[in-house]
Amino acid sequence: MSHVDIAKVQVIAPNFKKRLSGVTSTVVRLVPVQSRDITIAATGPVIPAHVPQMPLASLITMPRSGPDGPRVWHARRNVEMIGGLALKYLLGKRLKLVFTSASQRKQSGLTRWLIRRMDAVVATSERGAAYLENPAQVIMHGIDLDGFAPAQDKAALREKLGLPVNARLVGCYGRIRASKGTDVFCTAMADVIKRNPQIHALIMGRAVPKDRAFLQQIKDGIEKQGLAGNFHFLPEVPVEEMADWYRILDLYVAPQRWEGFGLTPIEAMACGVPVVATRVGAFEQIVVQGTGTLVAPENPAALSTAIHDAFSPPLPIDDWRQNVRPHVAQHFSIEREAAQLIALYRRLLSAG
Template sequence: MKKALVISNMYPSKEHLAYGIFVKNQVEQLEQEGIETLLAVNTNPATGKKNVLLKYLKWAQNFMRVFRANKRNISLTHSHYVFPSGLFSYYLKKRYNIPYIVTAHGGDINKMAKKSGQIRQFTEKILQSADHVIAVGEELATTIETVFNVASDKITVMSMGIDRTVFKEAPDKKQYATQLGMDPEKTNFLFVGNIIREKGVGELVQAFTKLSESMPGKAALYCVGSTKDANFTNEVKELAKGNAAIHFIEPMPQHELAHYFQAADVFVLPSYIEGLGLVALEAMSCGTPVIASDVGGLHYMLADGVGVLVPPKDAILLQLALENAVKEGIPVNEARVNELLETHDSKNIIARLKDLYTIYAK
């Protein structure tokens, strides 16, 4: 095939390392496997109506520049996030008959499509006109099929994959904890993700604060993530005020982040919605058990004794899960975890994605 044009409304930069990092990882893995790619991506995470309009206008201009310069060399486009990224793929298919694959990540279906009737219509058109749809989780695939009327044989469930050469178990968890300034005698909880309401960070801080009161000195909480909403971040930090066992850490390159996964005793992901929850897989790949909300792809991933599921938005039940982890640890079905990690290994994901590219490329 010629080149694949990858379109994404989230892509990292030097200033914003974690912004859509999974898309960048996949692009680099495709390049390593001999698939030439072109990029039409937005690297600006700014929010607010005016900022969003300006950054998307700049992104659209960049998209047109890239397309015009490479028009004859594009075999297909691959959009990450159905709306707005998929609009560009939809346009190129209608105007130039260029085939496209679109990956639904969760927020685009469970949140963005519900913002307005017009966005929902665009979402449906993009999904139905795609040559193939990738859903990062099972529940997401079911929603796309039943709510947006997309034929099941046009949908593949496939995560973005985990790089198990980066996310791997540490020889000595306590030693890694000490190196990062953690107390290896405590139960060290870790959260990784944007500091936003939908990730359940408020409930996590509330639950951990109660845990600190009932079991003083027994645990610490490390939250690694970027501020998306300054007001909410301040609200969360106010909740955590006075608790020296709660630490907020800025995003970092993935090879450094892996050390936190390796050092932590328990990973916690109390999201309200989650297409898959790739960070939970990264934690498991580092030998760290998971407590997470019983939502989206996490419901399937952590079934069969893989992890602990709690209802979303419930700080009390989350507190009980944290307390149980401190007292008893988290028993894990190792065989099922290994099966999951093999399925989601980025090498296997890229092989499957290459097959799709070959099938649909022009």
């Protein structure tokens, strides 16, 4: 486990959630890159061993000041903002508080109250910044281009993962719930598969207890149509294994009804996989002309048409495939995101 000397820690990145989420993924992939240029440690109940980290309990006992005077506390959830405020005002720790907001909707009264007490606010998109009462610096998410890269042998990897080697594979990954549009994806894919049985749908993610009936309803609908053999419902895998599940795809679909930012299309594109997405979150900035196509949210017919057309002559998907990784490399590298955040941290640390 990669423990950091607490006395040397300049920046703390809390991750107070046990389960995999978009925020957890952000912390896990970003902190190791940031640690090359600043002494940063993640902390939380479950942090992967390769991530520089400090035990949760050490937050109570750590020295009041860091090596530069204050430390930066970079929160990404309400509970983490509350934790930073408690450490600062109840335990007297010298902290500069930063919050990243990925939301694209009006925040609750509690969230607005917490944000007003931050020393700096980051938004992950221009659209998200417009919803904030406080001034925010826009820093878009990036991706590790070494960790997320195209497969050298896609057929061999598919065989290893137990997937159809010669099929066209279309994926949709993330939490299974209505806001993520899992049902929209499956409705659209059922229509696509009826027209082209060589296409298979991969759905990977976790349904929490309140969403299990929603998932079962989707599965029952697929079963009734006799299409179960073309749909693969896969269990959630650790963050470090996700790249393989993108590499084996021919097309990735992001069918969200609502999204704060939306990292999965970038991950797919870094692996050389074109994307069909809805016009929510930051997808309009991510999926540009020549890398895929966009449709209105909550429109299974439009989504079905877009997916079907991608695989139809003159096969636009072949052209998109050539463009996606260069586009991500130019605009969405994790090194760019890390550098912009570190510059913000240093400004706060130097202000004392």
